[in-house]
Amino acid sequence: QLCIFVSDQFDNDDRDDEGEGESVEEHKSVIMHLLSQVRLGMDLTKVVLPTFILERRSLLEMYADFFAHPDLFVSIAEQPEPRERMVQVVKWYLSAFHAGRKGSVAKKPYNPILGEVFYCHWDMPNETAEEPPPPPVAPTEPLSDGPLPWVSPNNVSFVAEQVSHHPPISAFYAECSGKKIQFNAHIWTKSKFLGMSIGVHNIGQGCVSCLEHDEHYILTFPNGYGRSILTVPWVELGGECSIVCSKSGYSANIVFHTKPFYGGKKHRITADIFTPNDKKSFCAIEGEWNGVMYFVWGWVPGKWATNTLTPGLCLPQPFTRMWRDVTLNLKLKDIDMATEAKHYLEEKQRGEARERKENERQWETRLFHEDGECWVYDEPLLKRIAQPRP
Incomplete structure (x- = not known):
């Protein structure tokens, strides 16, 4: 097993997008040169993108944004009936995407290095303390036996690992042991050049497990699109997604609508939730995934506004910081030094891959294992409940 890296982290306030709208105009010649080398439909996996468009965080950290509203996730397990639990799964899912956009200008997160891991947790609103969390050193008597043993069982813990480089697969897992709910997912991203846009196809699935009720909700993810790459880039989501509980x-069927070429609104979403063996939905939803969504449950109308939700405070664990030099130099707008630091990490990864090939060694993951077409966390809450510690 070679060196395991952990994502670099900075405070959320460090990632404001003040002034970042100028970067595209400043570097338009670089983008034009890049566009001259690609063609429509070309896979961008092996294309080296300019450093100045990076978002100053790893893709693994971006996936943690699915739990930016930990109270919505935890409340799934608190619903008394299957119907209410499904509605709450949909509500959490639809509220998870706006938190990933840290600013109005589209930026690309770092491609995770093989073996890179990221840990964080969220305090529940009624448990947030003024003092920072204790350092990541397992206490003599751990509060739990989950991914982050030093956090409270009523908090939400998150861990992610880059488990494959070709194809680029990220696996991530979250849990709240006190509420007996967990989430396991893997995503394989595939990027294509679409002319004045870049499309990112998200291949994979996630599973919300309410262990108290033995329910598992399988869900899929929308695709992402970087639009207007020669002016002010912006991100939209598109495609059909589903959430299914077999028990x-x-x-639920969810459609992220891309904006028509002429007219139409950005970020539109429609969704329908169905009872078993019924083709007519009992709950219809429409609106914008990053704004206000309206729903009709039976004959009762309602709404929730994601743009007024305050994301929970993500508390990353300060381990070895592999992206520190890239992030710091991007913040200082020293593009040359950021590019050099990024190039060093990429060359290190290539060298380690060559060494493994020469020695005929396979990469060994640290926290996840492959199970059919899925990647599963080694020690999920489901397994620990079934086999409690002695």
């Missing part, structure tokens, strides 16, 4: 029979 209860409840399901």
